[in-house]
Amino acid sequence: MALNWERVKEYTDIIYERAEGIARVTINRPEVRNAFRPETVMEMIDAFQHIRDDNSTGVVLLRGQGNEAFCSGGDQRVRGHGGYVGGDGVPRLNVLDLQRLIRTLPKPVIAVVAGYAIGGGHVLHVCCDLTIAAENAVFGQVGPKVGSFDGGYGVSLLSRLVGQKKAKEIWFLCRQYNAQEALQMGLVNAVVPLERLEEESIRWAKEILEKSPIAIRFLKAAFNADTDGAAGLQQFAGDATMLYYMTDEAKEGARAFLEKRPPDFSKFPRLP
Ligand code: S0N
Numbered sequence: 090m091a092l093n094w095e096r097v098k099e100y101t102d103i104i105y106e107r108a109e110g111i112a113r114v115t116i117n118r119p120e121v122r123n124a125f126r127p128e129t130v131m132e133m134i135d136a137f138q139h140i141r142d143d144n145s146t147g148v149v150l151l152r153g154q155g156n157e158a159f160c161s162g163g164d165q166r167v168r169g170h171g172g173y174v175g176g177d178g179v180p181r182l183n184v185l186d187l188q189r190l191i192r193t194l195p196k197p198v199i200a201v202v203a204g205y206a207i208g209g210g211h212v213l214h215v216c217c218d219l220t221i222a223a224e225n226a227v228f229g230q231v232g233p234k235v236g237s238f239d240g241g242y243g244v245s246l247l248s249r250l251v252g253q254k255k256a257k258e259i260w261f262l263c264r265q266y267n268a269q270e271a272l273q274m275g276l277v278n279a280v281v282p283l284e285r286l287e288e289e290s291i292r293w294a295k296e297i298l299e300k301s302p303i304a305i306r307f308l309k310a311a312f313n314a315d316t317d318g319a320a321g322l323q324q325f326a327g328d329a330t331m332l333y334y335m336t337d338e339a340k341e342g343a344r345a346f347l348e349k350r351p352p353d354f355s356k357f358p359r360l361p
Contacts (some may be wrong), residue, residue, distance in 0.1 A: 090288045098139065102129035104154070105136040112136075112146040116153045122161035122205055123153035124241045126177030129164075130183045137302065139189045147293040147302060149194070151217055152201035153210075156225065156283060159200065162208025184209050186243050188216045192313055193324050195306040197297055201290045202226045203283055206264075208235070212243040215250065218309060220276070221290045222268040223283040228276060230263040249316055250275055303332070 092108035102125075104115040114136050116123040125133075140146050154161040163173050163184065174179030191198050191213070197302035200206070200214035203223040208231045214220050222228075238260070248256040251274045258264070268280040281289045297305060310328050333339045338357040345352035356360035 090291050092291060097143075100132040100136070103128070103136060105139070107143070107146055107172075109224075110145065110147045110298045111150060111291065112140045112143070112148070113150045113152070114140075115221065116151075116160050116271065118164075119153070119155040119157060121166070122158035122207075123155075123210065124161045124164040125173075125184060125209065126167050127179075127181045127183055130187050131175075133187050134183070134190055136252055137187070137194060140196065141194055147196055147298045147305075148354055149196060149215070150201050150294060151198055152290075152291050153203070156203045156223070157199050158204040158210070159202040159206040159226070160210025161205055162210045162212075162231070167261050168237075182323045184213070185241065188212065189320075191216045192242075192317065192349070195309065196302075197305060197309060199290055199293060201227075201286060202277070207231055208237070209214045209239065209243075212239050212247075212298075215246050215276075216242050218312075219278045219293065220271075221286065221293060222269050222271060222277040222280045223286040224280060225283050226268040226271065226277070226280070227265050228268075228271045229263065230260050233260065234263045246316060257295055260269075316319040 092111065094106035094108045094113060095108050097105045099248055102116070102118055104117050106113045106146055109336055114133060116125065116129060118124060118129065140149055167174050169180045172182045174180050197218040200217035200220040204225055205227045206214045207227070207229055211228055211230055230243065244256065244260070247259065251259070255274055268277065271277045272280050279289065309327040310321070314325040317324070338354060341354060342352050
């Protein structure tokens with residue numbers, strides 16, 4: 090099931106394409122196992138913001154270039170004093186912004202993992218809504234081994250997925266887990282042969298695309314509200330407001346204001 094992918098925008102570190110309602114974002118730095126530098130993350134943020142506003146896209150596939158890695162986390166070669174240093178000389182931890190954007194995107198994001206999902210790359214797949222893994226996928230955190238840690242989604246979401254004991258094991262021991270082990274612990278949704286990875290992720294995306302976009306949007310926000318506290322509730326409430334704006338009842342309020350008259354909400358039902 091190969092799609093005719095159309096390039097949406099040109100970038101240096103990533104590839105952003107779309108076809109048949111599916112957007113595909115590829116981290117394109119295979120020479121460093123798709124590690125991200127600040128510019129990589131800026132480009133991904135730009136692409137995801139475009140995807141959010143693009144009415145033609147309903148599902149996103151996030152993957153790494155090649156079969157060796159999904160993403161190996163922050164680019165250790167540019168790690169400086171207080172963050173990863175980009176061309177402008179500023180140290181940043183901007184992958185946190187990307188994590189939030191993936192969470193708040195009102196469309197499902199599927200991590201398509203071939204090879205390593207390690208460190209900050211592992212946290213990225215954890216932040217995605219679903220993960221399809223190839224049989225060669227390898228998962229793990231390396232922070233305590235290489236002098237970093239992600240105590241945000243890297244801990245809270247991971248614990249939700251695999252439980253606290255397992256999440257602590259993953260962080261404290263920095264072991265690597267194969268695709269079957271990841272499936273067993275609820276870290277991924279499916280494991281397929283490498284050659285079927287693309288086809289299977291498109292199949293999952295298409296199945297989602299057949300469903301009601303607003304139902305999917307609310308469900309994603311509801312899952313986030315459960316874990317993201319006030320920020321998650323804000324997202325969910327924003328979606329509810331969006332829906333309310335589509336009602337005659339809300340429109341009556343705005344119309345009355347513009348027509349300088351009291352609003353008449355009497356005809357709108359107070360449902361049980
Ligand atoms: C991924 C691993 C296991 C792959 O091993 P393999 O297949 O044996 O390949 P290698 O020979 O090791 O690697 C091939 C080439 O790629 C380079 N490379 C690999 N990973 C990186 C990387 N992360 N940065 C830079 N270069 C990388 C290798 O050096 C090699 O290059 P050559 O051929 O030139 O020698 C293995 O490679 C591995 O373990 N990689 C390192 C993983 C790592 O340390 N990742 C960073 C972990 N830290 C984070 O991700 C930061 C977390 C984070 O982002 C964050 C968290 C919270 C708050 C903020 C932040 C933030 O920093 O923004």
